[in-house]
Every structure is written in structure tokens, then in C-alpha cells.
Amino acid sequence: MDYPDQFDVIVVGGGHAGTEAAAAAARMGVRTLLLTQSIETIGQMSCNPAIGGIGKSHLVAEIDALDGIMAKAADAAGIHFKILNARKGPAVRATRAQADRVLYKNAVRKMLEQQPNLSLFQQSVVDFVIQNNTITGVVTQMGLVFSCRCVVLTTGTFLGGKIHIGTENHAGGRAGDAPSIALAHRLRALPFRVGRLKTGTPPRIDGRSVDFSNLEVQPGDDPRPVMSDLCTSMDHPRQVNCFITRTNPQTHKIIQDNLSRSALCSGAIEGVGPRYCPSIEDKVVRFADKNEHQIFIEPEGLNTTELYPNGISTSLPFDAQLAFVRSIEGFAKAHITRPGYAIEYDYFDPRDLTHSLQTKVLDGLFFAGQINGTTGYEEAGAQGLLAGINAARKSQHQATWEPRRDEAYIGVMVDDLVNLGTSEPYRMFTSRAEYRLRLRQDNADQRLHELGLHLGVIGEQRAQHFAAKMHQLESLRSQLASAKVQPNSALAAALLSLIGVGVSKDTDLLELLRRPDVNAASIATILAGHIGTQQASTATMRGADLLGQIEIETKYAGYIKRQDNEIAKIRRHEGMSLPQGLRYNDIDGLSNELRFKLSDARPATLARAARIPGMTPAALSILLVYAKKFAHGDSAATG
Amino acid sequence: MVSASLHSDLIAAVATPPGQGGIGIVRLSGHGAKSLAEKVAQAKLEPRKAVFTKFFHAGQVLDEGLVILFPRPNSFTGEEVVEFQGHGSPVVLQLLLNTLCEQGARLARPGEFSERAYLNGKMDLAQAEAIADLIASASATAARGAMRSLQGEFSARVNALAAGLEKLRIFVEAAIDFPDEDVDILADHQVLTNIQQLRQQLADLLAQTQQGQLLAEGASVTLLGAPNTGKSSLLNVLAGEEAAIVTDIPGTTRDLLKVDLIIGGIPIRLVDTAGLRETSERVEQLGIERAQKQAQLAEVILVVVDASQGQDIDEEVSRLCGLSELRVGDKRIFVVMNKQDLVSRIDTNTTYAICHVSAKTGDGMEILRQHIQQRVGFVAQEAPFTARARHVDALQVASAALQQAQDCLQNKHETEIVAEELRLAHNALGEIVGTVSADDLLGKIFSEFCIGK
Numbered sequence A: 001m002d003y004p005d006q007f008d009v010i011v012v013g014g015g016h017a018g019t020e021a022a023a024a025a026a027r028m029g030v031r032t033l034l035l036t037q038s039i040e041t042i043g044q045m046s047c048n049p050a051i052g053g054i055g056k057s058h059l060v061a062e063i064d065a066l067d068g069i070m071a072k073a074a075d076a077a078g079i080h081f082k083i084l085n086a087r088k089g090p091a092v093r094a095t096r097a098q099a100d101r102v103l104y105k106n107a108v109r110k111m112l113e114q115q116p117n118l119s120l121f122q123q124s125v126v127d128f129v130i131q132n133n134t135i136t137g138v139v140t141q142m143g144l145v146f147s148c149r150c151v152v153l154t155t156g157t158f159l160g161g162k163i164h165i166g167t168e169n170h171a172g173g174r175a176g177d178a179p180s181i182a183l184a185h186r187l188r189a190l191p192f193r194v195g196r197l198k199t200g201t202p203p204r205i206d207g208r209s210v211d212f213s214n215l216e217v218q219p220g221d222d223p224r225p226v227m228s229d230l231c232t233s234m235d236h237p238r239q240v241n242c243f244i245t246r247t248n249p250q251t252h253k254i255i256q257d258n259l260s261r262s263a264l265c266s267g268a269i270e271g272v273g274p275r276y277c278p279s280i281e282d283k284v285v286r287f288a289d290k291n292e293h294q295i296f297i298e299p300e301g302l303n304t305t306e307l308y309p310n311g312i313s314t315s316l317p318f319d320a321q322l323a324f325v326r327s328i329e330g331f332a333k334a335h336i337t338r339p340g341y342a343i344e345y346d347y348f349d350p351r352d353l354t355h356s357l358q359t360k361v362l363d364g365l366f367f368a369g370q371i372n373g374t375t376g377y378e379e380a381g382a383q384g385l386l387a388g389i390n391a392a393r394k395s396q397h398q399a400t401w402e403p404r405r406d407e408a409y410i411g412v413m414v415d416d417l418v419n420l421g422t423s424e425p426y427r428m429f430t431s432r433a434e435y436r437l438r439l440r441q442d443n444a445d446q447r448l449h450e451l452g453l454h455l456g457v458i459g460e461q462r463a464q465h466f467a468a469k470m471h472q473l474e475s476l477r478s479q480l481a482s483a484k485v486q487p488n489s490a491l492a493a494a495l496l497s498l499i500g501v502g503v504s505k506d507t508d509l510l511e512l513l514r515r516p517d518v519n520a521a522s523i524a525t526i527l528a529g530h531i532g533t534q535q536a537s538t539a540t541m542r543g544a545d546l547l548g549q550i551e552i553e554t555k556y557a558g559y560i561k562r563q564d565n566e567i568a569k570i571r572r573h574e575g576m577s578l579p580q581g582l583r584y585n586d587i588d589g590l591s592n593e594l595r596f597k598l599s600d601a602r603p604a605t606l607a608r609a610a611r612i613p614g615m616t617p618a619a620l621s622i623l624l625v626y627a628k629k630f631a632h633g634d635s636a637a638t639g
Numbered sequence B: 001m002v003s004a005s006l007h008s009d010l011i012a013a014v015a016t017p018p019g020q021g022g023i024g025i026v027r028l029s030g031h032g033a034k035s036l037a038e039k040v041a042q043a044k045l046e047p048r049k050a051v052f053t054k055f056f057h058a059g060q061v062l063d064e065g066l067v068i069l070f071p072r073p074n075s076f077t078g079e080e081v082v083e084f085q086g087h088g089s090p091v092v093l094q095l096l097l098n099t100l101c102e103q104g105a106r107l108a109r110p111g112e113f114s115e116r117a118y119l120n121g122k123m124d125l126a127q128a129e130a131i132a133d134l135i136a137s138a139s140a141t142a143a144r145g146a147m148r149s150l151q152g153e154f155s156a157r158v159n160a161l162a163a164g165l166e167k168l169r170i171f172v173e174a175a176i177d178f179p180d181e182d183v184d185i186l187a188d189h190q191v192l193t194n195i196q197q198l199r200q201q202l203a204d205l206l207a208q209t210q211q212g213q214l215l216a217e218g219a220s221v222t223l224l225g226a227p228n229t230g231k232s233s234l235l236n237v238l239a240g241e242e243a244a245i246v247t248d249i250p251g252t253t254r255d256l257l258k259v260d261l262i263i264g265g266i267p268i269r270l271v272d273t274a275g276l277r278e279t280s281e282r283v284e285q286l287g288i289e290r291a292q293k294q295a296q297l298a299e300v301i302l303v304v305v306d307a308s309q310g311q312d313i314d315e316e317v318s319r320l321c322g323l324s325e326l327r328v329g330d331k332r333i334f335v336v337m338n339k340q341d342l343v344s345r346i347d348t349n350t351t352y353a354i355c356h357v358s359a360k361t362g363d364g365m366e367i368l369r370q371h372i373q374q375r376v377g378f379v380a381q382e383a384p385f386t387a388r389a390r391h392v393d394a395l396q397v398a399s400a401a402l403q404q405a406q407d408c409l410q411n412k413h414e415t416e417i418v419a420e421e422l423r424l425a426h427n428a429l430g431e432i433v434g435t436v437s438a439d440d441l442l443g444k445i446f447s448e449f450c451i452g453k
Ligand SMILES: Cc1cc2nc3c(=O)[nH]c(=O)nc-3n(C[C@H](O)[C@H](O)[C@H](O)COP(=O)(O)OP(=O)(O)OC[C@H]3O[C@@H](n4cnc5c(N)ncnc54)[C@H](O)[C@@H]3O)c2cc1C
Pocket: A012, A013, A014, A015, A016, A017, A018, A035, A036, A037, A038, A041, A042, A043, A044, A045, A046, A047, A048, A123, A124, A125, A126, A154, A155, A156, A157, A158, A159, A173, A174, A175, A177, A179, A180, A183, A199, A200, A201, A277, A341, A342, A343, A368, A369, A370, A371, A374, A375, A376, A377, A380, A381
């Protein structure tokens, strides 16, 4: 039957990409439907129960800045919070939360159920309705037809999913869930470039069977960080500890002896796995000289005894898994509750997408999440947000948002994917962002808020919160600028005794903050003890954060300016489109290697061409000259 | 789509061929050219009026000469342009250029003036190939120039530096992106030592490159061909002296023979080489190897063919390319049909640029000279001298960034700042050897360290 109601945007899949996509489209006020296999698994964490981490928490902060759900869900479900890279600098500082799987899922579902303009429906999608290369609807398992203007597909690891344990394998989308076979066939019939990737997960262990007495304890951080700007640590549930243990030579021997029975080595797996998230058998083989590997033991939740041993993802047969697990300190009597496994699935070459995440193949069809060759909840969520926003905009005939590399990690990720494709599951790292010093977690809201308002994706509460923050920041800044320290004054003496810093001429606190030996904490002390005003605001966590931001602004001003110049130069290249028909092979003066890479990537702008490895300024100039010629209608340069 | 504002930043370069007395021109183009020029000339400039004045740097007189302002859009590049016409000495020109660059201009890339002229509609659109060719050959000239000044080591050494820097960045980026790993990658003092070593290597290379830069050296034109085709005879005629031994025995010339001459005001180094053929004779073989090397370094390759042999020209050139490891169709090749006095037929059936001469009678020599002048002058107008300075510039940027990185590391600044300085240093070298992507770096990190939980 044809479902009677019309939708603007239909999101297929209720994972991390799908939920952000659906919520974003609905926030923008368009009629949105989330179609997923099972409402029970909405917001399910397929692998480790953690949100954030280096590079990833930047994505979470950006989702939060655009009023998305991931950060809020992590605060509602986080049972162990840590700041990473605390001393390596504000730009690479990151937050990570262990989450209670059930609390997380519930928080996501609750937010979706409370979201106006959003409906949920439980059914597998098996087909598309296509008219003139435009998608106009989807068909579900029981033959229901839903019509819409745009579709966001976010089916994760489910397309053609195949689960491996040892030499055994069976079809599956994730342990316990059916794969999407019909839809995978449907998509393979369209002119997409399809590949196979794989990823794995470790066996879960019953905490009651673990001996913690000799294990290193890892408590969460105090003071405890939060994920969302709109939350405080008061929103967090009860906190628990994590533990650390290690593999040993005995463990490695068991793995070595069983290698021939692993799914990886038997040749049963054709998909490529992530090099930064190798299985334990991978690590043992590739780094044979290491005689131990760390394992972080993470609780799966507050109301379960299951543990997630982070670091021993495996696809060895079950008996070998049990044997090597039991060789590990603390696990001698371990009971495995769920075996580890590897999963292989279809992904679509992201070079077949535009920067809005719309496919180049079908008008109105957007892809987000793992199906684009990425891995991780945060990567999926960020893409979902972008695709949801753009599907909503397109359904209203508005221009789409193509995030830039200099404004957000989302922009870095999308540009990397669309421009260069990926040959292994793509994960975010801070080193992928050349403008890392500007793209910080602390300024995600400042970078994206205005844009979010313009897109209409930001709600009232956040808008007020942000305005208040900016106001406080401004008044703190002017307070610092007007607080003068005169030589030989009482304040100067206090400064010298408190933080060992002397002044030789009239200096305001803002200038003082620029000095390497002065930091936000010492300024806070001065403000609180000796200036009197605003004590309250700097004493709060929020106040300290604001002061910290001003410190970064002043200390990094030179670096930021330099990056701004670099960006301005590249922006100009961004406005310069390269004709899609350019025949790179016929351009003299380009090396063969560059000709090949350019023909393959067909960059849309000069800026994108500039990021192709091996590019030189001379080669760019040559492209520019040909682009100009092409623009004036000389078809000889094209074909 | 291609807007004129794309390239508005201020660029400067020497606009006359190097090494000649008389006048030398330094050209400044882009936003702010006038005000910078007025500062350096300490004089008011008016459109199209030549002002005779002194050029200053830090209160000192560098040179004196004419300064002319060409307002946009009626200038060579279509932008605001100022020309300084001073004395031609390379040292003085370089000082003037340095002054301009210290005060806000940057060195133009090879071919950049013509590129801007083209983009601003100052040139016929049909000239795209020619401009692209110019940029490519001027860049290649820069690389060859740098290479010649360091006996061919230059690119090898810049590559080695880039590799060293990449290795360093792998450590620092790994420390940032993978702090959970057991090894504290930065803790061992390797990183600091490595930075110091790299800085030393960079300083050595800079010192040598800068020396090379001051040697005003002519564009390299090389004679190449089969034995007995008349290469040495042509060299003698062009040089106007009996510099090379000429006999009718094939394989007369064994070693490289270089003479310096001036054609149409452009300094040229003309090089005679051993005739190319398969041989088992040791000395001759060594001579042929030198000829091959020389061909790689040349701006123009004159392939000499004996017209009296009646060979298919393209086939013969291809055969010679095979013997000298040149790419068939190399744009630097110019075919010279010699001994034209022995045949009446003029064979022009070839895809290469060609001319017909007789070293014996002197017929066609003037045309040959003009061809050489055109080919070399085309590149010389974008001053290989400047192009090489560009490399020095890149090395200096890299060196300054490395110095900063070291300071930050020693003063225990944030790791991300050290990483940023290393990135800038790497980018600067990338201007010479090509860029490196973050994905390349990550790939190396994964193969170097056991990453991942
Ligand atoms: C075994 C395993 C190991 C992993 N290991 C890691 C890891 O180590 N590190 C890491 O960062 N990430 C890992 N991940 C990846 C992480 O789980 C995903 O990156 C993330 O969940 C992707 O989000 P998504 O929204 O794209 O897809 P998913 O979270 O997979 O969600 C897909 C959703 O689509 C629904 N669906 C599928 N087909 C249909 C259909 N036809 N119709 C309707 N609904 C459909 C599903 O029910 C599901 O709700 C792993 C995943 C698995 C399965």
C-alpha cells in the first residue's frame, strides 16, 4: 500500500548517523520520518561503549554546537569521563566518556520521541522509488511505499553484512541483527562504486568472573568534564572505575598457535580493516617484538556485569578466544558472555558524493555514516547531522551547506572522503586537520553557532545559552583590559609574591596573559583576590573556561593569524572551479604521477587539487591557466 | 569564475636575464606596489612617468636608476606594476629584491608574471599552452639551476631533508593522536636531536645554495647527436673560434666541452658532447654517459642530424633519445639538420621544431641563432635567477620554522605548537619537492608504531 502521509525527508537506519540526521531535519521544521529495522535498537552502540576521544570529541562538540543529540546523550549516559592530551595543548585536548549502553540508547530514543516533526516507523527498507534519476520514495519489507523529497541512507554495517568467527561465517548486520541483503542488491544495481571493508569487536566478559585485585585502577577525572554545552556534571549518572591489564608472552603464543584458524589468515575475509584499530592477532603478527599489549577494561553499564576489554578485538575461533583471554592477568577464570567477531560489509566509494553528502548518482539521495567508508559513532553522527541538514534544505529548495576544512572537523572529514576516497575504514585524527589550532573543542560553538542559526537547526535554549556566554566573554575581556597593574603598586607586589611575575611598566591583565609564564589560573587568582569584582563569575567552572579561552586567544594570536592568512589564500583557490572535462593527460608540464592522480580525483576546485599529495605551486599555476582557457569555451582542452 | 582578484598579493622578481651589464629591471606587481615602491625609492610616483632616483634600504643607498609606475589595468600583468631599472649587477639586483621582500612583497614563482597577465586577460587566450609551457619550463629551469650549482645534489638533498622532517612529524603527531600507547614517544630526547640535525643540514644546504645563486650563469644549451654529424663543427661556428677538434673520424669528441657565449644579449653556455652510439670502448662510453647527464640539465637540446644520411627524422631522434635516456617528444629538443650543403632536398617531415644549416658554409646559422635566442629568451624573461631565489626562500622559511620548533620544545611549550612549526617547515619544502598529505603521515605512523586498542 502507499502510506497516506507525505514526508520531506526520510532517514533510513536508526544508528548514530540516522538519529542525528532525523533529529536535525526535524529541528529545521520539515516533515521527517525515521525508518529503521527495530525501534529497540535505535541509538545502539555496536562496539565499544564510549563516546569521544582524540579527534572524535571535536566532532561531538561540533554536533553539539549545531544542537545535535550525541553530546547530550553522552552526558546522560556517561559513567566515566576523562580529558585526554591535557598537557599537549588546547587544540588537541579531548574528552572521552564511557557510556552505559542502555542509558545511552534510552537517552537517544527519548530525544527523538520528544522531537516535533519527527515520526518513527519500524520496518526494513528493501527498495527505492526512482523517477528520472531522482529518488521519490522507499519501499519496505511488507511492501509499504513511503513518498518523500529526499532520502538519507544510514544503514551502517548492515549492507551485505557477513560475520566471521574463526573459519565459520554467517550473514548478519551486527551480532543479533539481520543484515540488509535486498537493499544491498538494489544498491549494487545502481552505478555506485562499491567496496568491502571489515571491522571487529572483542569478546565481552562477565565482571563476576574477573579478579580485579592486581589490576591497575583508572578512575575518571576530577573535576569531571562534560560533553554538551547545555549539560553540567549534575546530569551524569553514578560514576565507575575502569581497569588496565595486559597481554603477555603466553597470550601471544596461544594466538600464534591458532593463527591458521583465524578468519583473517584463512583468506575468508576480503574486506580491508582499519590499521589503527587492529585485531589482537594483527598486533601479535605485525609487532612480534612486543611482548605485551595494553587492555582497557571498560564496564558496559551500571546495571550489568558485562565488561568490554578494549584492545583484544578478534575473529579467532571461540575456543582460542577463551584460551587466550584466560591467559591474561585477572582473567584466569573469565567467563565470556559474547564471543568476539569480525564483520564485513559493503561501503560506497565516497568520491561518488558531493560535499553536501548527496550522491552524484541519484538526485535527492544522501549517504551518511559507515556506508561512506568511515568508522565510529562520532564520524557517523557528524555525517548524519550534515546529511540531515542538507536533505531538509534540499527538500525546501534551499542551497546545501558544504562545510569547509577551516571551519570544522566535519568539513575536514567530508573533504577528505569526497576528494580522496578511502581504502580503509576512515577515522578522525587531529593530524588530519591542517588548521588544528583554530578547530578546537572549546570554540566549536563560536565557529558554528551563527551558521546553525542561519540553517535553522538551533533551538531557543541553546541560542540563549550561547548569547549569554558571548556576553560574559566580552565583559571578562574588557575587565581584563581595563585592570592595570602599575609598577610598585600593591597589585604588582601581589603579582610578584603569588606567581613570581614582575612588571616594569603599566600593564593590563590582558597583556599580562600574553606572557608565557602567566596562565589563566594565576590571572583568576589575581582577579578573585585583588580586584574584587566578578569574583563569582571566574570562580565557577564556566568562568574558568572563559578565562581559559581568553588565554588561548591571546597566546595563540600569532599562530591563528598565520593560519588565517594561509586560509585566505586557499579560499581564493576555493572559488576557482576546475572544469570536469579537463583532459589532464594532455596537459604538458604536469608529471605523469600528477596527471594520473588528477584524472582519478577530478577535483572540483583548485583548492581541492592543491591538496592532492605531490602537488606543486607550478602545477597549480598550470591548472589555473587551463581552467581559464576552458572557461572561455575552448573545448580543445576538454573531452 | 577565474577572478582577477585571485592573485592580488604583491610579487617581485628580476625581470631581465641574469649576468648582463647595462640595465637590470626589478618588477613589482600586485596590490600595494605603488606605496612600497615609493618607500624604497623615497619619491612620489605618477602613472607612466619615469622618475630618476636612488633606491634605499634601511637608510642606505643600494643603487640609482629609473622607477616607473604602471597603474592597473594598463600594465603588463593587468595589476598595479612598478619597474625599477637599475644597474644590471646580479648582486645589486638581489639586494633590491631582498629589500622589497622584507617590506611585504614575496618572490614571484617561476612564470608568475606571465600567469597573471594571462589570467587578467592581458594575453591571447589561445596562448594557454605557451603559458603552461613557460611555467613548467621556468620551474624546471629553477630546479636545474639549483642542481647545477650543487653538482646535481640539490634535489637529492632537499628530498632527504623532507624525508627527515617527515620522520620527525610522525613522532610528534603520533604523540598527539595516540597518547594511550605505552611508549611516550616524545620523552626520549630523539626528537630534539633530530631537529638539531635537520637544522644543521638545512643550514649547510642554504649556504651552498645561496653561493650558487650569485653565480650568474648562462642558460645551458647542449649539442647532442650521432657521431660525425657535425656537433663540434657547429660549436666552433657558433663560438666563432676553433674551440673543438673536428675530424672525419666518428667518435672524435670524448669529453664535454663548454664555451660561454652571448646570443641576442642572453648569456649562454654551449656544451659539445660525445657522439651517441653503442660502444664497448671504455673512454667513449664514459663520454656518452656524461652526454646523457648533460642533456638532463640543459634548457635547450640541439639534436644534430646529418642531412646527407636521408634518415626519417623522427625515427632518428627517437633512437637518439633512447641512447641518451631522454623522453621522446621532450619539449627542450630542437632538431638541427646539418650538412645541408650536401643535399638539395629540405626534409621538414618531423613533429619537432627544426632548422637546416651547414656548419661548413655557414648557411642557416643566423636562423639557428635566432631559434636559440627565442627558446632561451622565453624562459629567461621569467628569470631563472629569480626562480632559484625562490628555492632559497623556501629553505629559509623551513629553517626559521625549525628553529621555532626547537625553541618551543626546549621551553616546554605545547606539543601542538611544535607540531605546527614542523608542519610549516614541511610545507615550505613541499613547495620544492611536492606536498605530503595527512593520510601519508598517518600511514607511516601505523606502520611504525603498534597503534590501537
Ligand atoms: C562488530 C563491530 C565492530 C566495530 N568496531 C568499531 C571500533 O572498533 N571502533 C569504532 O570506532 N567503531 C567501530 N564500529 C563501528 C561503529 O559501530 C559504527 O561506526 C557506527 O555505529 C556507525 O554508525 P551508523 O549510523 O553509520 O550505522 P549503525 O550504527 O550500524 O546503524 C545502522 C542502522 O541502520 C539500520 N538498518 C540497516 N539496514 C536497514 C534497512 N534496510 N532498513 C532500515 N533500517 C536499516 C540498523 O538497524 C541500524 O539501526 C564497529 C561496528 C561493529 C558492528
